[in-house]
Amino acid sequence: MLRSLDIRDVLIIDRLTLDLGAGLNVLTGETGAGKSILLDALGFVLGWRGRAELVRAGAAQGEVTAVFDLPAGHAAHAVLAEAGIEAEDELILRRVNTADGRKTAFVNDRRVSGEVLRALSEGLVELHGQHDDRGLLNPRGHRALLDSFAGLDLSASRRAWAAARVARAALAEAEAALAAARAEEDFLRHAVAELDKLNPEPGEEAALDMRRRAMQGAERIRADVARALQMLSEDGAEAALRDATRWLEGAADRAEGALEAPLAAIGRALIELSEAQAGVEACLAGLDVNPGDLEAVEERLFAIRALARKHGVLPDDLGGFAAGLRTRLQALDNGEAGIGALQRAVAEAEAAWTAEAARLTAARVEAAARLDRAMAAELAPLKMERAVFATAVTRGEAGPEGADEVTFTVATNPGAPSGPLNKIASGGELSRFLLALKVCLTGQAEGLTMIFDEIDRGVGGATADAVGRRLKLLSDTAQVLVVTHSPQVAALGAHHWRVEKRVVDGQTLSTVLPLSAAERVEEIARMLSGDTVSDAAREAARALLG
Known part of the structure; x- marks a missing residue:
């Protein structure tokens, strides 16, 4: 107030x-x-x-x-x-x-x-x-x-409208996603097949790179190791030491023991030389790289790296990337069924709102008739009994x-x-x-x-x-x-x-x-008679005031 x-x-x-x-x-x-x-x-x-x-x-x-x-x-x-x-x-x-x-x-x-x-x-x-x-x-x-x-x-109509709006939004989102998936279906299927065929594993790129480097290094040092082995073999140092041993043993009886220590040292040297020769032989065997194996390692390594560049991910992330593509492909394959479920949800929500809207329409039509009757009763005392007031309820824009x-x-x-x-x-x-x-x-x-x-x-x-x-x-x-x-x-x-x-x-x-009460009499009398207030106007004013 x-x-x-x-x-x-x-x-x-x-x-x-x-x-x-x-x-x-x-x-x-x-x-x-x-x-x-x-x-x-x-x-x-x-x-x-x-x-x-x-x-x-x-x-x-x-x-x-x-x-x-x-x-x-x-x-x-x-x-x-x-x-x-x-x-x-x-x-x-x-x-x-x-x-x-x-x-x-x-x-x-x-x-x-x-x-x-x-x-x-x-x-x-x-x-x-x-x-x-x-x-x-x-x-x-x-x-x-x-x-x-x-x-x-x-409130029920507003809730039904909101539910229908949410259902329509979910359907539209799913349809847009399905349309986008369909637009890239060929890419998805080719990419998944390509990734599945290669099947890269986390850490594989680093392991292949290390193995490739080792194989390439073996090619460079194998010749030197082979020459060293030749110098240590029977045609090299071993033969020379054995010849020295024979010559010294032939002279030992006349040297009155002076050659015993050198002969012992040469014996030990032959043993060490044999061990060295065995180690070099083992190393040489390990350096025996099959060119086909190096080619296979390089081919897989380069394939993994090329696929990573193609999809803009790290080599170790190719597995996760492939999983994501499979999920999108599965959504595409299952999309029709999901769209159908969402379409049914929209239909149910819209049916619920339509029922509420129909209820409101019926209630408004009934209330309009009551209002029209009430207005007719009010207009008569206002000297408008011939006028007709009507509340028109027509179809309008749908809303909450x-x-x-x-x-x-x-x-x-x-x-x-x-x-x-x-x-x-x-x-x-x-x-x-x-x-x-x-x-x-x-x-x-x-x-x-x-x-x-x-x-x-x-x-x-x-x-x-x-x-x-x-x-x-x-x-x-x-x-x-x-x-x-x-x-x-x-x-x-x-x-x-x-x-x-x-x-x-x-x-x-x-x-x-x-x-005041007296002033009201004068004012209403003025309203009744104009500028000149008469006693009759005052009496009429008092009558109105009761």
Whole structure:
């Protein structure tokens, strides 16, 4: 509920504080007194689009502050939480407009953007009037209004739509993957066959490279080892030592023991030479490389390296790479079966959403009929018994809340063509249509302030009284603020203010005055009779006030 509105230096208002109450609040005054300025100021502090310049001439800045009571569970709490602002029982909105056009907004003394103000305003204030493009006249909101009237629970439809969307996304992803796999099927099959045929193992490339180097080294040293073996054999050193032994043994008897030690040393040398010869022979046997073996090693080594370069992986990673290709090939081979399962899942999810959408359509059609009957009952006292209001439920774009499009249509006279509410009704008729619709659609509206801007324009007498009584009915569950020229409406207000213009030091200013019981009589009498207030008008005013 809007508790107070404080305005400083806005248009022709210098300083004004308006303390509002629960129930029906009425604002009256002569045409041009500045009633619309109050709504401009309220729209400004709520972040609504409005006049570009609001600062009073000669002032450095204009400022508007609105204070709202905020009950527990109000939708504004969620907006405050998202903005990181601690919620309290009192919500204070303040917005400043400097003379150079800069605008600054605050919520509970925390600076915020205009978007935050507008988000808060959605649950705080509703404005209704002949140019009401934010509420009942906006066809985009008609389905939500009908759903609220019907008390529909949309959660099952939203879940079904989300499930169908997930299923469709999974199918699309699988189909894309399958199409990509099919595009590279020839490559996959050739690459897997090539890798399977070679069957490289981790570490094999390094082992083959080491073996190849050893075999290549053997070719280079084998000739030297063979020549060394020849020098150690019976045709070389061994033969020379044995000849030396024979010559020395023949001379030993005459050398009186001087050759015994040399002969012993030569014996030992022959033994060592035999061992050396055996070792060299063994080495030579190991160096005996078959050219075909070297060629086979080199061929496999080069094949592994070439395949690694071809696929852009390390030689030791070829095995894992091959496993990945096999997996993709298996997915391709099993793809049709997987696609079929996903297609069935999509069909089931879409069938579930279709069932929910059909349920919502049936509920909306039934609620539309009830709303049409309720509107007919409301229009009769408003002297529009010949008008026909109809809620059109037609096929619309599918979405999480069904596939219906809802439009409020009217025909002002029997046999006349019907059309959208904002296209067919004239100014006075439109005001009464909006009021009747609001009465039918409004249930409990705790914490909501509804503003009706001259919604009673063009009506009088019993019709104006019917308008006022419906506004009074709305004020039983929500705060209602009405700008009116109708004495019948003004007389039903729980709180009454008069908007006046005055000239101070050559400057025109607007102000708002709360009216006492006696002042209300005078104001309503003025509304009844005009500039000259007669005793008869005062009596009529007292009668209206009851």
